[in-house]
Amino acid sequence: MPNTGVTRTYDLHVSYQTIAPDGVTRNGLVFNGQYPGPLIEANWGDWILLKVTNDLTDEGTTVHCHGLLQKGTPWYDGVPAIAQCPITPNGGTMEMLFRADRYGSSWYHSHYSAQYSGGAHGPLVIYGPKHVEYDIDIGPVIVEDWFHADYYSLVNRTMNGQAPPSNNNLINGKMNYPCANTTLPCTPNAGVSKFKFESGKKHLLRLINAGAEGTQKFSIDGHSLTIVANDFVPIEPRTTNVVTLGIGQRADVIVEAIGSPGDAYWMRSQLGTERCTLNDGISPNALAAVYYEDADTDSIPETTSDVTSDQLAACRNDDLGLSVPICKIPLEEPTVTQEVDITMRSNGTNFLWWMNNSSYRGDYNKPILNLAKDNNFGFRPEWNVFNFGSNKTVRIHFINHGFQGGHPMHLHGHDFHVLAEGYGEWDGSIVNPENTLRRDVHFLQNGIPGDEVTPSYLVIQYEQDNPGSWPFHCHLAWHVSAGLFMSVLERPEDIQAMKFDKDTLNGCKLWDAYTTSNPPNQIDSGL
Numbered sequence: 001m002p003n004t005g006v007t008r009t010y011d012l013h014v015s016y017q018t019i020a021p022d023g024v025t026r027n028g029l030v031f032n033g034q035y036p037g038p039l040i041e042a043n044w045g046d047w048i049l050l051k052v053t054n055d056l057t058d059e060g061t062t063v064h065c066h067g068l069l070q071k072g073t074p075w076y077d078g079v080p081a082i083a084q085c086p087i088t089p090n091g092g093t094m095e096m097l098f099r100a101d102r103y104g105s106s107w108y109h110s111h112y113s114a115q116y117s118g119g120a121h122g123p124l125v126i127y128g129p130k131h132v133e134y135d136i137d138i139g140p141v142i143v144e145d146w147f148h149a150d151y152y153s154l155v156n157r158t159m160n161g162q163a164p165p166s167n168n169n170l171i172n173g174k175m176n177y178p179c180a181n182t183t184l185p186c187t188p189n190a191g192v193s194k195f196k197f198e199s200g201k202k203h204l205l206r207l208i209n210a211g212a213e214g215t216q217k218f219s220i221d222g223h224s225l226t227i228v229a230n231d232f233v234p235i236e237p238r239t240t241n242v243v244t245l246g247i248g249q250r251a252d253v254i255v256e257a258i259g260s261p262g263d264a265y266w267m268r269s270q271l272g273t274e275r276c277t278l279n280d281g282i283s284p285n286a287l288a289a290v291y292y293e294d295a296d297t298d299s300i301p302e303t304t305s306d307v308t309s310d311q312l313a314a315c316r317n318d319d320l321g322l323s324v325p326i327c328k329i330p331l332e333e334p335t336v337t338q339e340v341d342i343t344m345r346s347n348g349t350n351f352l353w354w355m356n357n358s359s360y361r362g363d364y365n366k367p368i369l370n371l372a373k374d375n376n377f378g379f380r381p382e383w384n385v386f387n388f389g390s391n392k393t394v395r396i397h398f399i400n401h402g403f404q405g406g407h408p409m410h411l412h413g414h415d416f417h418v419l420a421e422g423y424g425e426w427d428g429s430i431v432n433p434e435n436t437l438r439r440d441v442h443f444l445q446n447g448i449p450g451d452e453v454t455p456s457y458l459v460i461q462y463e464q465d466n467p468g469s470w471p472f473h474c475h476l477a478w479h480v481s482a483g484l485f486m487s488v489l490e491r492p493e494d495i496q497a498m499k500f501d502k503d504t505l506n507g508c509k510l511w512d513a514y515t516t517s518n519p520p521n522q523i524d525s526g527l
Contacts (some may be wrong), residue, residue: 001044001045001099001101002043002044002098002295002521003045004043004045004046005046006043006047006092007046007047007049007097007194008040008041008042008045008046008047008048008049008100009035009049009051010038010040010048010049010051011051011052011053012029012031012032012034012037012038012050012051012052012053012055012213013032013052013055013057013301014029014031014052014053014056014061014063014115014120015029015030015033015055015111015514016029016056017027017029017030017033017035017119018058019035019119020153020185020186020187020190021035021146021170021173021174021175021190022146022168022170022175022176022177022190022283022332022416023176023179023186023187023189023190023477024125024148024167024168024179024182024184024185024186024190025130025184025185025186025194026150026184026209027118027147027150028118028119028150029056029118029119029120029151030119030120030121031121031122031306031491033258034175034504035119036119036120036121036123036142036210037082037108037120037122037123038122038173039122039124039125039126039139039140040065040108040122040123040125040458041124041126041128042123042125043087043100043126043127044100044102044103044126044127044128044129045076045099045100045168045412046099046100046126046313047097047098047100048065048096048097048098048099048100048302049094049096050063050096050097051093051095051096052067052086052092052093052094052095053091053092053093053095053097054087054088054089054090054091054092054311055089055090055091055282056089056216056258057089057090057114058089058518059086059089059112059113060080060085060086060087060088060089060092060243060364060511060520061079061086061087061089061112061115061120062078062079062080062084062086062087062110062111062112062271063108063109063110063111063259064078064079064095064108064109064111064412065075065078065098065106065124065166065294066100066107066108066109066124066248066349066410066440067102067105067106067231067232067440068099068100068101068102068124068210069101069102069413069414069427069466070101070412070466070468071099071101071241071413071466072099072498073098073099073501074369074466074469074498075338075369075504076096076097076098076109076501076504077335077412077413077470077471078096078100078108079111079412079471079527080111080112080362080364080367080526080527081362081364081366081367081368081383081458081526081527082362082367082368082469082471082527083368083369083469084367084469084488084504084507084508085364085365085367085507085508085510085512086112086364086368086508086511086520087485087507087511087512088507088511088514090512092507092510092514094102094153094507095503096501096505097354097501099404100462101128102126102232103128103129103208103232103350103384104123104125104126104128104229104231104232104233104234104250105123105125105140105206105207105208105209105229105232105250105251105252106123106126106208106231106232106250106251106256107121107122107123107124107140107142107209107210107250107320108121108122108123108124109121109122109324110155111527112152112224112251112498112526113151113152113155113481113522113524113527114151114155114212114477114478114481115151115523116212116477116481117147117151117154117261117477117483118150118212118214118233118395120387121371121405122211123139123142123208125139125140125165127191127500130227131228131234131326131429131505132226132228132254133185133202134169134202134203134204134254135201135202136198136201136203136204137197137204137206138195138203138204138205138206138263138357139173139206139217140206141172141195141205141206141207141208141267141288141306142170142171142172142173142208142209142210142362143169143170143171143208143210143211143216143218143245143269144169144170144209144210144211144212144214144216145166145169145170145211145212145213145214145277145279146166146167146168146169146170146175147166147167147212147269148168148182148184149164149337150169150282152523154212154477154478154509155478155481155523155524156479156523157309158478158482158524159349159351159481159482160351160352161346161351161525162335162343163213163278164193164278164478165233165278165279165280165377165479166211166212166213166214166271166279166284167182167279167280167282167283167452168276168282168283168286169214169216169270169279169283169284169285169286169469170281170286171192171193171267171286171287171288172193173191173193173281174190174192174193174288175192176188176189176190176191176192176234176283176285176468177190178282181282184242192287192288192289192317192414193267193288193290194197194288194289194290194291195267195288195289195290195291196256196291196292196293197255197257197259197290197291197292197293198292198293199229199257199258199259199260199261199263199292199293200256200257200264200410201256201257201455202254202256202257203254203255203256203257204252204253204254205225205252205253205254205255206252206254207245207250207251207252208245208250208252209246209247209248209249209250209437210244210247211247212247212477212478212526213247213278213476213477213478214246214271214276214277214284215244215245215246215247215248215272215276215277215406215408216241216245216269216270216271216272216273217242217244217245217268217269217270217272217295217307217308217311217312218242218243218244218245218251218267218268218269219241219242219243219267219268219269219305219307220255220263220265220266220268220270220290220307221266221267221303221304222258222259222265222266222303222306223240223255223256223257223258223259223265224240224241224255224256225239225240225241225242225243225254225255226238226253226254226256227237227239227240227243227251227252227253227254227323228252228253228254229250230249230250230251230307230323230437230439231251231415231439231440231441232250232286232415232497232498233249233321233325233415233438233439233441234325234326234327235324236323236324236325236326237254237297238322238323240318240501241305241306241311242311244272244316244317244318246317246340246406246408246409246441246442246475247408247441247474247475247476247477248440248441248444249408249439249441253518255421257292259292260292261292261293261294261295262292262294262296262439263292263295264289264290264291264292264295264296264299264300264301264302264303265289265290265301265353266286266287266288266289266290266301266303266305266446267284267287267288267289267290268284268285268288268305268307269285269286270284270286270305270307270312270357271284271285272312272313272314272315273312273313274313274314274317274446275315275317275392275405275406275446275449276313276406278434282517283513288412290299295500296404298412299381299462300421308356308395311461314401315405315443315445315446316406316421316443316445316446317442317443320420320432320436320437321423321432322361323404323437324432324437325435325437325438326432328434328435329346329417329438329520331417331419331430331433331434331436331460331461332392332393332463333393334393334394334395334461335391335392335393335394336388336391336393336394336395337394337395337396337397338386338388338394338395338396338397339396339399340355340356340397340398340399340402340486341345341354341355341356341357341401342354342355342397342399342400342401342403342407342444342451342484343357343401343474344402344482345346347359347509348505350482351482351485352482353479353482353483353484354383354483355483355485357483357486358381358382358384359382359483359525360382360383360384360473360480360484360485360486360525360527361382361383361483361522361526362383362485362525362526362527363383363526364378364507364511364515364522364526365511365512365515365518367469367508368383368385368469368487369495369510370505371467371496372469372489372492372495372496373496373498374501375496377492378394381385383487384485384486384487385410385469385486385487386486386487386488386492387489387492388464388488388489389465389491389492390464390491390493392463392464392486393462393463393464394461394462394463394464394488395419395460396460396472397426397457397458398444398445398457398458398460399455399456399457400444400445400446400455400456400457400458400460401445401447401455401494402447402452402455405445405446405447405479406443406444406446406470407444407476407479407484408442408444408459408474408475408476409441409442409443409460409473409474409475410441410470410471410472410473410475411440411460411462411470411471411472411488412440412470412471412476413468413470413490414440414462414463414466414468414470415435415438415439415440415460415462416439416460416461416462417436417438417439417440417444417460417461418431418436418437418438418442418459418460419431419433419436419460419461420457420458420459421442421443421444421450421455421456421457421458421459421461422445422456423447423448423456423457424443424454424455424457425457425461429499430459439468441475442458442460443458444457444458444474445458464491466490467490467491467492467495468490468495469488469489469493469499469521470487470490471485471486471487471527472485472486472487472488473485473486473527480525480527481524481525481527482524482525483525485525485527497516
């Protein structure tokens, strides 16, 4: 990683705001008064200084930069109850200074309850070396399912066993909605996002799924997509007509503009059809317009999609052997192996997700990282802490029982090797062992419908080279709200030797003082 000596400073204010990205008015949460939030960009090796202000009136917040490793700064990972206490409302502040230690495309978002599903997120781009040539960087293309209720109402429904359906699907925060289907204030023909292509040029699109629960299928009519990176991992170029994105996943794709200068095409992001979404079916498919240089930008494209029903039905990532990282990282023998059984059932009050018979519920006032720093390892069972000590290499074998949905599993602080996936018992074989797929989010597949016995599995592995307390969780907002979350504690003795940032420690004092008279109404896991 280069040492640029440059610090990029960004001020982020989190606030409530009435928004209508698809024409339907609802209460939202936004950064700097806009949805999606402003672009954070830096060069690989820069330092990023985030100055975060919580302008919410009655709840905490945090900011997590998805996929950044936070090596040496685990207290800036932005996860309450794990890395820090929440930032207090009514003007509470926190400064976060960390390294742009990866390059590629990602996003930042609140990690407090399901605030990000209300709009509290934005794109993050770190510029670095490129292994495939292109002419034009189009920038972030954020795809996400959208809801017409506020996030707190959605979480409340989830915790009462009624996971809410999404109402629309957006590209870069825009899409139309048929107003006849809602009683809420609605402006018809709110508009779609527009992109400009130049004929004969190669365009880089930075795809990001920032949704709450839906698997996205991205395509552009009449064009091939060449994937050159999964998450922050550059891969050998692979061409397809559709890119699958689970929540939290990213893909850098290059699109060659093969049309004529006056052409216009539809860009699409369609929600997967087989238990890939709970969308109500009214508007599951997002559209954006791609105009070539001489096209009439007031015209409506008339193109059609070549994505098949079978491609839309697959609620999983592509086969492991198809994506080959540019940089090989040797696969070590694990020094510890952990099985994690995932189930769903009621505790008598709520329907919850369980990992090894424990459903996560965090304590905002007692971050795991701070406790480890203080040599306090009396973790409550519901905190789901897996202390792997000073082991060098960790292998985790997830086993998903039931067919209620797949899980895009995200590990903070690391990319991980994806060793194997499938159904039934893992036979120990590893896909492409000389150069395994790596990324920071990967699907743990659905179980088999009608089969209550055969589970699905996902086997991953990572090196313990980053002391901290790192979340490993499903990125479906409603699943993590209902407890599908664990924390891996990495090299606690090294954590104790670290010099923690005073602003982080002082933030917990401020949060403790605030919650003495204002206890948070924590109806979910907290994350």
